[in-house]
Amino acid sequence: MTVPPPDALRARPRTASGTRGRTGPGRGERAVERRLAFWLLLPTLVALGLIVAYPVTRAVVRSVFDDPIRGDPDFVGFANYAEALWGFERVEFWNAFANTVLFTVVTVTIETLLGLAMALVMHRAFRGRGIVRVAVLLPWALPTAVSAVMWGWMLQPDGVVNALLGTDIVWGGSEWPAKWSIIFAEVWKTSPFVALLILAGLQTIPPHLYEAAAIDGASAWKRFTSITLPLVKPALVVAVLFRTLDALRMYDLPQILTGGANNTDTLSMLVVQAATSELRQGYGGALSTITFLFVFLCAFLLIRTIGANVFAGFGGEGGARR
Amino acid sequence: MGNATGSTAAAGAPAPARRRGGTATARRRRAPMTWESWVIAGGILLLVLYCLAPFYWMFVSSLKGPGEITDNSLWPAAPTLVNYRGVFGGENHFGYAVRNSIIIAVATTGLAMVIAVSCGYALARLRFRGRNLVLGLVLASSMFPGVAIVTPLYQLFSDWGWIDQYQAMVVPNISFALPLAIFVLTTFFREMPWELEEAARVDGCGPVGAFSRVILPLAAPGVATTALLVFFAAWNEYLISSVVSITLASNPVTVALAKFAGDTEFQQPFGSQMAAGVVVTVPLIVLVLLFQRRIVRGLSAGGFR
Numbered sequence: 001m002t003v004p005p006p007d008a009l010r011a012r013p014r015t016a017s018g019t020r021g022r023t024g025p026g027r028g029e030r031a032v033e034r035r036l037a038f039w040l041l042l043p044t045l046v047a048l049g050l051i052v053a054y055p056v057t058r059a060v061v062r063s064v065f066d067d068p069i070r071g072d073p074d075f076v077g078f079a080n081y082a083e084a085l086w087g088f089e090r091v092e093f094w095n096a097f098a099n100t101v102l103f104t105v106v107t108v109t110i111e112t113l114l115g116l117a118m119a120l121v122m123h124r125a126f127r128g129r130g131i132v133r134v135a136v137l138l139p140w141a142l143p144t145a146v147s148a149v150m151w152g153w154m155l156q157p158d159g160v161v162n163a164l165l166g167t168d169i170v171w172g173g174s175e176w177p178a179k180w181s182i183i184f185a186e187v188w189k190t191s192p193f194v195a196l197l198i199l200a201g202l203q204t205i206p207p208h209l210y211e212a213a214a215i216d217g218a219s220a221w222k223r224f225t226s227i228t229l230p231l232v233k234p235a236l237v238v239a240v241l242f243r244t245l246d247a248l249r250m251y252d253l254p255q256i257l258t259g260g261a262n263n264t265d266t267l268s269m270l271v272v273q274a275a276t277s278e279l280r281q282g283y284g285g286a287l288s289t290i291t292f293l294f295v296f297l298c299a300f301l302l303i304r305t306i307g308a309n310v311f312a313g314f315g316g317e318g319g320a321r322r
Numbered sequence: 323m324g325n326a327t328g329s330t331a332a333a334g335a336p337a338p339a340r341r342r343g344g345t346a347t348a349r350r351r352r353a354p355m356t357w358e359s360w361v362i363a364g365g366i367l368l369l370v371l372y373c374l375a376p377f378y379w380m381f382v383s384s385l386k387g388p389g390e391i392t393d394n395s396l397w398p399a400a401p402t403l404v405n406y407r408g409v410f411g412g413e414n415h416f417g418y419a420v421r422n423s424i425i426i427a428v429a430t431t432g433l434a435m436v437i438a439v440s441c442g443y444a445l446a447r448l449r450f451r452g453r454n455l456v457l458g459l460v461l462a463s464s465m466f467p468g469v470a471i472v473t474p475l476y477q478l479f480s481d482w483g484w485i486d487q488y489q490a491m492v493v494p495n496i497s498f499a500l501p502l503a504i505f506v507l508t509t510f511f512r513e514m515p516w517e518l519e520e521a522a523r524v525d526g527c528g529p530v531g532a533f534s535r536v537i538l539p540l541a542a543p544g545v546a547t548t549a550l551l552v553f554f555a556a557w558n559e560y561l562i563s564s565v566v567s568i569t570l571a572s573n574p575v576t577v578a579l580a581k582f583a584g585d586t587e588f589q590q591p592f593g594s595q596m597a598a599g600v601v602v603t604v605p606l607i608v609l610v611l612l613f614q615r616r617i618v619r620g621l622s623a624g625g626f627r
Contacts, residue, residue: 051497121365145576249467
């Protein structure tokens, strides 16, 4: 896999084993340790092998066979892939692809900006920290299914959102309102969570930096851009990375809120439709392979472009954050 | 609830380091409120409102009778429990769904934790070759989109007669829960002092003894936090369940709730949907109130989801 192992996770045990070096475990003990490690890791490897690697492999293999009405499937090479990308189904596929990318880019952008603003406010709040923390955790803890149903209710034509806005938009009735309602619901649920991740990063910034900058006469904006932003970047990057990967596989929310009506299908929804209601295992396998290759490509590009120190921030601060 | 106020008070007093760091600003702040602190206070108010208003609306709507449900009044003129009766009586049988979800989430949590604790301990504490490979595998599987396994699992489970069985949801849930649990636990295990384990070894414990007698009891809070995160994830799972659980008898709450919506296109039972939403949310609110500090810590350790 192209994903580099977390730097911090790699680096720390070295120091740790260095500490351990003091007592210097003997050769026999190290063998015991290795054997123990093998047995401790075995359940994880078996579980991931059976529940992730095997089904994924099966889907990839199945994707090069066709879907006959009756009888056994025949080998068809990349026909299923061609079907999705430029065959009869291409409009459906590229619409779902465009929707997935749109939802991801728009929600992650809004969530990051909103989350940063929320984190800055939470960082400064001295009183009521616990209440704020509970409030912020609740949208995260709520099942997406419940959130979707709840927003479905609030976005009714005569619902509370229209009442507050003084509009009478039929949110589920046409393409862009339907898309925006998905974006609203997603942003509502996840930006508080992004805020928590960013807050954890903010709390690692030593306050004396700000005091020194204030003494030097730096304006609030200057302090924000030259202290806060660079130092909170690792946390920000982690939040963006994981939110992007999550948004790319969005399924529950659009499925329940719009059911894919008005061109709101995502890639994940297409895969599930193909596999279940259409019973097209081969085509569904091709779609799922395309989807996860795309997700991995995005993960790879994100890690390459926004910095290899992503995981240093992710694992490294875990300890420092207390 | 008493507990909640207790932890809020505790949270009100930040860690010593922050307090020390904050004194300069705190002293300045004791003077009449500056414009800056007004902005912060306003921001906090907006933030809390933003997070809680939809919950409030769900709760209020659940108390409105059929005549009032579309009124958009901030409080029902005649609060009624008719929606709750609709949820648990009649054709909805939401009680089954709650029971199913509890069974599925508890089984997932139990199994995933046993596997993840051993893996997390090995990754955090033991020296062996291939450590980075295992980490990479776990990380990679955390990035897998759930749909990549839906198609083949649906087919496999149909062949095995697992459709509508609890294990058809528990087993795939473990694949989502494991990477999260392993990352959080590895972080927790690594933070524990080495000296204790060494002392145990000197006193004649082998690695196994040191693990089970010294490290595991010490790690209990971290393990509990991780279990809580896994429980949330399992309770909230929808994708796999919606595919492999077809009848009401095996639907978890997420699927059952979404199904209320799908039945009739024009007259959706919004009152009972909101009541069902409240029923699903209340246990989560209680858990969040009780464990908010732990959850935040666990989330920071895992860095995702």
